[in-house]
Amino acid sequence: MKISLDVDKCCGAGQCVLAAPDVFDQRDEDGIVVLLDENPPAEQLGQVREAAAVCPAAVIEVQE
């Protein structure tokens, strides 16, 4: 799995962190997304796809 982020569009909602806490975090100062793991293990796929789906700014793209 490969994750790419369009960080400029991030609005700091943190929905990705709630959906996939091992893969995403937020910067302290402004809440912008931080990718903890660019190639997470396959068992994370469900969570990562959910993070992409609920992101309110269409920041996250997942390739399997």
Place this chain on the structure above:
Amino acid sequence: MNRPESVTVVGASAAGLGVVETLRREGYEGDLTLVGGEPHLPYDRPPLSKQLLSGAWDVGRLTLRQPEALQELDVDMRLGVPAVGLDTAKRAVLLGDGERVGYEALVVATGASARRLPGTEGVRGVHVLRNLEDAQELKAALARRPRLVIVGSGFVGAEAAAVARELGCEVTMVTDVAVPLGDALGAEIGGMLADVHREHGVRIEPGVMVEGVLADGARQVRGVQLADGRTIEADVVLVGIGAGANTGWLKGSSVPVGNGVECDATLYAGDGVWAAGDVASWVHPGTGRRTRIEHRTNAAEQGLAVGRNILAGPGEAKPFAPVPYVWSDQYDLKVQIYGSTRGADEVRIVEGGLGERRLVALYGQGGRVCGAAGINMVRVLRAHRRSVADAVPWEPEAALVGGER
């Protein structure tokens, strides 16, 4: 589990897109049709009053999915054609071009429309802000640095005020509430936000209704008429007085409509019809209250929930029990809210403070935490989400984390 052979989704925005993507992601192979009244590929609305209005982003950045990604979904997309009627007995949607689209399951995801002030039809210079064209027209109008009057002090109006000031317009905000944004955040924090707007040069006229607009002989707006007899001159008026659910096309069908499509706790409205997003009203299992939410994340989450529930079938469908979330960007402030803060009987700042303009506040109702709001304290706020989700008792939660004002 018996999956429907065909699913039709009406409304091609955040919620509708969420439904079709979820269905395909979860392996649904039946016929999918997505009907959208706007001629555009699905685009995002929150930037309309922020980055698009300010000019920071061009239109292309609002596109929710690239055309290739949409193509892969294998969805029959009917864009630029509104649904104008629904025959629930024959299970068919009537389109504006006279075509009928059948379905076994239907999702109503038609969102909401901006409310207008009576008597403003056809008056030039009076704007609302709901779709792409609205935003582009307002942007063009603001480029002339007009005297702008904003009617209403909700998030959309407040965001537009911030952008308009940054663009150098003269801005007056007129609102019938005592404290702008006070209904969502409480008088104290709303008051702080009002101060920020004033410091940036926004003139605020609180506690007064706007009765209508004043237009000249050429039907060009010249100002607004207030209920207390005063008038305020304006070259441009933005009406930001909320939105109403787009349910007109459901008239005459069996779909129950009140303030939105009235669904059960699983977002099901009966007769094969589901609803998601701004148009949906459902009974939140946590509060037991009928709720309709106009938040971006709610649209995505309800789209996800409805997609899954369609595949599970009405009998097996799961109740939708979210912690609502909304944000707003004004100047350099990020406002974020979890849960519901409106109607709270207690508010306490538990982190940061008003003076710093960085804070987290808890909201309580009936002795339990019902909401949490943050200003420029993103991660700290997220740590309080749990208390909202669990509706923990107000004491000791609010007392434990004693913040300095």
